């Protein structure tokens with residue numbers, strides 16, 4: 001097991017540890033997910049139940065500037081946009097907007113549940129390709145960093 005450095009990674013490790021304890025701990029296969037539809041075979045068929053379980057790859061270079069910002073502006077803010085009049089939101093909940101990194105971080109768990117990795121219920125139509133959803137999961141799992149934070 002790798003040593004986590006940030007809180008989210010530590011949390012993910014904790015969750016995995018708990019999941020292992022629940023079983024007999026005989027195998028080190030951490031991708032087991034009982035009860036879920038593990039149809040996705042991307043990245044080795046791993047299916048995570050929550051963002052906290054989703055690991056951040058050590059070498060991840062995705063940032064708000066290079067990935068997260070363009071992603072939500074392409075796929076989300078046409079409905080989840082603060083500047084949109086209420087009747088232009090196509091029923092996206094009022095106040096649930098994804099344009100700034102603060103908004104995205106605040107709702108990271110909910111965004112992941114609907115749009116990242118194996119989750120594909122948002123956007124409702126014109127869904128991004130699986131590889132893009134996988135990248136969204138990666139960026140969120142890494143704490144939705146900015147360029148400046150990646151450079152640290």
Ligand code: HEC
Pocket residue numbers: 072075076077078079080089090091092093096098107110111114115122123124125
């Ligand atoms: C075509 C308009 C549209 C687009 C584009 C869209 N959404 Fe939505 N979104 C909705 C509607 C309508 C709802 C409320 C109904 C529902 O929850 O399915 C919603 C609800 C949500 C919720 C609330 C679920 C909850 O936790 O209560 C989240 C999170 C969400 N969207 C995320 C996203 C993300 C992330 C994107 C971009 C990848 C996105 N949406 C793109 C229309 C849209």
